[in-house]
Amino acid sequence: MGDGRASRIRGMALGAVLCVVIVGCDSGASPRPTDPREILANGIRTTAGLSTLRLHVQLGTDLGRAGGQLGNANMTVSFDADVDLVGRQLAGRTTVQIPAGLGGGPLGAQVTDLIVTRDTSFQRQAPAPVGGHWMKTPGGLGGGPTNAAIANALLQLLADPANLLELRGSAACSLGTCDDIAIRVDGGAMSRTLLPLLGPGGPPVPSFDGEVLVDQATGIVSEVRFALATDGMQQTFLIQVSNPGSAVVIAPPPPDQVDDFGVELPTVGGAIDASPELLGSLPPDVLLPDESLPPE
Secondary structure, three states: OOHHHHHHHHHHHHHHHHHHHHHOOOOOOOOOOOOOHHHHHHHHHHOOOOOOOOEEEEEEEEHHHHHOOOOEEEEEEEEEEEEEOOOEEEEEEEEEOOOOOOOOOOOOEEEEEEEEEOOOEEEEEEEOOOOOOEEEEOOOOOOOOOOHHHHHHHHHHHHOOOOOEEEEEEEEEEEEEEEEEEEEHHHHHHHHHHHHHHHEEEEEEEEEEEEEEEEEEOOEEEEEEEEEEOOOOOEEEEEEEEEOOOOOOOOOOOOOHHHEEOOOOOEEOOEEEOOOOOOOOOOHHHHHOOOOOOOO
């Protein structure tokens, strides 16, 4: 009799545990949202609140007509960095793979190491030649919109009904298992949101399709993918986050390994001049929110 009662109690306890783990039951914990706007809004807020992260950004460009007679007209730019979002600094590497023949020569892969602090940038060719020095120029991550301003702009963009979202289910991602959200971004809505943030100027923003993956366990935005077609060129973008909150140590290189140029690098259309000898990194303020992002 006693054994039966104890067995029944154990069974009830096991059932309660399974109920909580599998379906949430009435555990007091809020079920995960199913509205894609709510999921993504929570993800933006959570990601903006991170102290550090590892960032991988990849831009692929099919040059199309701009590639002329090149057999392979695909150019790839990848950027990997550990990011201190609170201190507004990062350390990483940019790799640019240029089709042979583009620009009149076999450029191949151009690899640059970089360190960016709040007010100074350092870069050098990688792998560094013997005795190779870092090039120091003014300008860092201290200026530009704050992390909070960027997060608020993204939330404003998300709330615009002109943008269409659909929760497609679950998918593997850089942080584990994510909610997979398909999004159609309206170009007009994006222009209205970004204009106050970045200032007037620049070409119109076309509408485009994308995919955002939000980690189910942490609520952090894990991956963003989207594609654009402009002026005969196809561009694909991938942004991946990993190592959120991990310790990151970023410091300038030793003074005896630095050549101080004392001037900012030339820019074309607001971006760093992409000539091979000057190619450094994707503009960090475009890629990162003001206060929050570190690499692997």
